[in-house]
Amino acid sequence: MDVASLQQCAGRTAAAPPHPLDPLSSPEVAAAAAACRAHAAAAAPRLPPLRFNTITLQEPPKADLLRFTNGRGPRPPRRAFCILQTPPIFGVIEATIDLSHFHAAGAAAAAVVSWVAIDGNDMGGQPLATPDDCLEAERIARASPRVQAVLAERGVSMDQVACDPWAIHAGKWKGRMMQVFTYLKLGPDDNEYARPLDVVPVVDLNTGQVVDIEAYPEAPKNIPTAGGNYHRDLVEQPFREAPKPLYVVQPEGPSFKVDGWRVEWQQWDLRLGFNGREGLVLYDVGYTDPQEGGRRRPVVFRASIVEMAVPYADPSSPYNRKCAFDAGDYGLGFAANSLKLGCDCLGVVQYFDAVVNNAQGEPVVIPSAVCLHEEDAGLLWKHVDYRTGYSEDRRARRLVISFIMTAVNYEYCFYWYLHQDGTISHEIKLTGILSTSLLMPGEGDKSRYGTMVAEGVNAAAHQHIFSARLDMAVDDEDGGRGLVVSELNAVRHPSHPLTNPAGNAFTESETDLITVHAARRQSSAADARVWRVKNPARPHPFTRKPVAYHLYTPGGPVLLAAEDSVVARRGKFTTATLHVTPYKDGQL
Structure with missing residues (x-):
């Protein structure tokens, strides 16, 4: 989409600037990309072509947004946040684009206000793999003569293979890596998951190369042949009678x-x-x-x-x-x-x-x-x-x-x-x-x-x-600043000749979760455990207790992998049912 087209699109919507939380429109996405390309051409002309990983709304700081929505402050600047890549360079560029004047002045008003290059060796992870990245991983694996040769040893040609790209969270490789699980697919509508293969290429998206191929020590003698199709033209059993x-x-x-x-x-x-x-x-x-x-x-x-x-x-x-x-x-x-x-x-x-x-x-x-x-x-x-x-x-x-x-x-x-x-x-x-x-x-x-x-x-x-x-933000016009989270547990009282002669008494205990460490909590059905998000500034008219919402979580275990596993290290959220942390802008 060229600049003239962007300006025409902007002109059609200029009468109604978007709400600060509205997602980016198509013209805004295109304008943000154009601003990034123009900035790169001017500031770093030798930079390889930009590959756009993410173009999304940069939500305004919470305090600014609250002032605007409560009628106490101006409309926050409208900005896009972009994650850019420049293969084969290992790293990313994080760019912020100001779109505040785009709807009034057109695409030329989109301006880069922040441009930060980050070396891939200094990052704790990688940007997500977009649909284009996944298709690229499959293309790299399919084009590899080495992969084709390993599959040929199993009597499989590449035109019979389906490739599922998965991210890699640990391994001996350094770079923007994906692993590609392979399956035998006997037709365009065939269910490949009925016929898994043992060949797993590892590809580097930045270099466009297959860097490793993992497979069983010996080619399997028997690749599954039974069908397991769901396509209505291929199912082997008739559908049940419809209601x-x-x-x-x-x-x-x-x-x-x-x-x-x-x-x-x-x-x-x-x-x-x-x-x-x-x-x-x-x-x-x-x-x-x-x-x-x-x-x-x-x-x-x-x-x-x-x-x-x-x-x-x-x-x-x-x-x-x-x-x-x-x-x-x-x-x-x-x-x-x-x-x-x-x-x-x-x-x-x-x-x-x-x-x-x-x-x-x-x-x-x-x-x-x-x-x-x-x-x-x-x-x-x-x-x-x-x-x-x-x-x-x-x-x-x-x-x-x-x-x-x-x-x-x-x-x-x-x-x-x-x-x-x-x-x-x-x-x-x-x-x-x-x-x-x-x-x-x-x-x-x-x-x-x-x-x-x-x-x-x-x-x-x-x-x-x-x-x-x-x-x-329970009954709090300040976005939840004054809220407190507490844990409630049922408490069974022992029989007592004076206080509980029939042994039927039970109450509840309530503990405020004050620190981040103390607020890493596990569910407990045996204790009828729930968590209360309460507003001490708003007492209920009858109970005189703070108004609140209760948080009920489904039963089930937290992470079953070992505490020192890759999953536990990378996904801390999986190790507890509840984490209570203070709000901080930019943590998304």
Whole structure:
């Protein structure tokens, strides 16, 4: 997109500058990329061509945003944050682009305000692997004569191979590395995970070379041949009989209202956002309370899923490196589906397009990436007067905000729910296909560290651990500055002839979590443990205790890998159910 086109796009929207939290538009992404290229050409003309990893909104500092939203300060500058690469140089450039005047003055007004080059040897990690990076890793592996020769030893030609690129979090290699798991794919719609191969090339994205190939010491004698297809034209068993049609109709339309990225529903209001790493973000969630004279009560300043870890249990090389941090490795938003291709929302649906970027710095629109709808949620409340037989009941409705992403073999479906009783909940549904491996030599006919899903095909045991970042603002106009988090546990009282003669007494204990170290907590169903996010400045009118939200977490273990494992070192969030830390700008 050239500068003239950008100015035309900007001119069409100049009348309404975006809200400071609105995601970058396509023209803004293109303008940020153009500003980076112009700056590089002027300041470092010998620099290799820029490869754009990420172009995203740089959210304003929290204090500035609060002053603006509360009517006490000016509109914060609108800026884009860019992560750039210059292969074959090992490192990144972090650039900040001011877009504050873009909507009024056009693309020429986009200006670089920060440009920091970071040597790859000084970084504790690497930028995420974008969809373009994953395709590049596959291209490098496919083009390698060495890889082709190893596959030929197994009687497999490259046109029969599917390649799954995975990030590498530890190993003997230095650089921007990816490992490529290979599978036999007998046709364009064949399910490759039914036929895993033992060949795993390791590629360097910066140099464009295969630096290593890992394979079993001897070529496997028997590559699995059984099909396991899901494509409707290839399934070997007929589909089950379909149920009768079920229709959800809303003849009067939905109960929600949408203005740009702002949503209102049943006393709730919030802003939606979207970026390449986290995908869907909720901002400034509030509830207008009729019992408080219609006062809007802040609930959440910002909420998103910021990371997830999927560590696999097989200790054999190369599978002991098999672990995905899907948000940091690939980007939940970069991998988001267009829900036009399939969505489980019924009734009246509002879709939101998302904009990310490709390696050339061009905007990439994901049509209908976010789905907004409301749905019946069963019984909300019911009571029957058993003396008279009189009954009252209320149906529940909930607002659903969702998106779905594909991480190679798996689909993750993320759902935020707002309920009429003031509850907020989050659900993640996992679907897709298991990532498989070929049995190692000497393992016999089964693996100790997985489940056999077909003859010779192992699905290694693994976990899915998610990190939800919740910046709460419970009834606090200052964005949650005055909140305190405490832990509640049920306490069983021993029998006592005076204080508990029947032995039935129990109470709860409450402990404020004051330090970061003390606030690394584990769930405990035996203690009915919950965490309370409370506002001491706002006492409840009846209990006189601080108003609060309770945080309930699902059961399940934290990380099962060893404490000194790579996963535990890189993903500290996996080692505890709850971490409470002070807010700090820039920690996203």
